[in-house]
Amino acid sequence: MPRPFTIAAALVAPLALHAAAPAQQGGARVERLEPALDALIAPGATVERVATGFSFTEGPLWHDGRLWFSDVSGDVLRAVDASGRVEELIPNAGGLANPPAGKSIGPNGLVPDRDGSVLMAQMGARRIVRVGADRHITPVIADYRGQRLNSPNDLVFAADGALWFTDPPFGLYNGMDRDPAKQLPYNAVFRYAGGTLTPVITDLKLPNGIGFSPDWRTLYVTDYGPPGTIYAYTVGRGGALSGKRVLIAFPAGDAGGADGLKVDRRGNIWATGPGGIRVISPAGKVLGQIVLPEVAANLAFGGDGHTLYITASTSVYRLKTRVAGVLPRFAR
Template identity: 45%
Template sequence: MDELMPADAVIEKLADGFGFLEGPVWVAEGNGFLLFSDIPANKIVKWTPDGEVSDFLSPVYEGEYEEGRLVGSNGITVDPDGHIVFTEHFNGRISRIGADGRSVVVDNYQGGRLNSPNDLQYRSDGSLYFTDPPYGLPQPEAKELDVNGVYRLTSDGTLTLLVDQPGPNGIAFSPDESRLYVADSTRGVWVVYDVAEDGTLGEGTDFLDSSGVQAEGAADGLKVDELGNLWATGPGGVWIISPDGRHLGTIQPTEVPANVAFGDADGRTLYMTARSGLYRIRLNVAGAGW
């Protein structure tokens, strides 16, 4: 573990008082800043290294809803052109914020409304991979698709259903993009798929099973470091998982994290969105692609 994390590493709480935090991403613009979703508060929040917290986008969903529902955005990423791209629960879509404002990236599969897109990551060829579980549907009857899919959206707008999982959630590529990891919150496992040259996926296999661990939290958001290790939120905290599927240890903030992001100029800080608080810890390893 010393290779991955300083022995004296300290978990810092950066901000609190939120509803339920998810989907952090580091934006390397200027001095850099972190964006993350406060789902029930229906907004995307911006945190800067000087400690300033502000609304980046509010509201995400403009319709009526009951207080406390998981109504807003979830996963956030940056597209190849530097635009902010994010998933939306109640709106059942993925959107982009560009110079011309907010636009829809994708909102249906073969005419059926997407469930509640959850998390997402771009591949180096410009295609977008995302998960679409039913967790954030406005009502059960709003579900128009028979699948809870993992999808690929190519740069020309072609949307392909790659696989159907019970509860697809967090998603991340290995550093060389030969593997795709998908958390399945329903089953409590992380699934790994071989990625073909054309972007399609092979048969998935269970990479690591956390279903027998009695602790708060579930297999959820994840990221991969430059050495191929997974930093995956799961029961009890952030699981550090080796490329061969060994559980190396767990980072345990005072709240259970739902997602993580590498950040700062060197990519060696792990930011954790954990229920009502934002946390970070310094590492000895950078995020993949830094």
């Protein structure tokens, strides 16, 4: 996720959470760059704003019939249903006592676990926790060999049940890598399996979004930038990685950077980048772009997999898709 930016007071004050009319939003549109996009998004499909009035939205997850999402600088975990009705699930969801206002200290990435609970990245508390059915929070991972994590960001389960997550320094709000509270010498991608935590990638500057191809043989990781890069890795036995290569290097210019990503069942990558969401083939060709009036941070497929939800600054947007997205390993 990028660091929250200052938004004009007229957009957020007073803070009013509400559903938006299901119509094309000003400035939101789908740009077709290649004919192949028509098989993924129907020509004329509209981008709807589902709800708005938040501080900085992130970490979307379709769970039990609603979209759960994080408000990073608002320090709240919320859910919104298909009609746009918003519910606050957990206040102070970043887990930091007396959090400083406006900083990246709230919750972030969310992923369902096999028992029906949800794992949540807490940027303030610098750990991954479990959210039970009663919304009780239990710590799961907080350090590597006695050194505290930076601020876990995005999470994904692999086919073998291993948990992978990115750990950039966005939650270290006193200078990120220069923050005196930083303990690890790198910003890693970690793999957690069999009770063992392993840093599997340590050479990225700001690892952020993460996801697997439908056959689980390729791992995609974004390095935020801006403007940022998405790297692809070949996944071997036991999570061993090889063949690091650039899937796409984003052009500079528009606001935003390489943040969250998801993959559809045909292997295309849907990724946030400057100016909105890129739809990218496995070969790295940009098929189209979803342009938004706000900076997009993350996205998730919901429902039957044919609805794409996008968390973008103060709002949550959605778009119907022809192709189904790959749902999380333990989705329900």
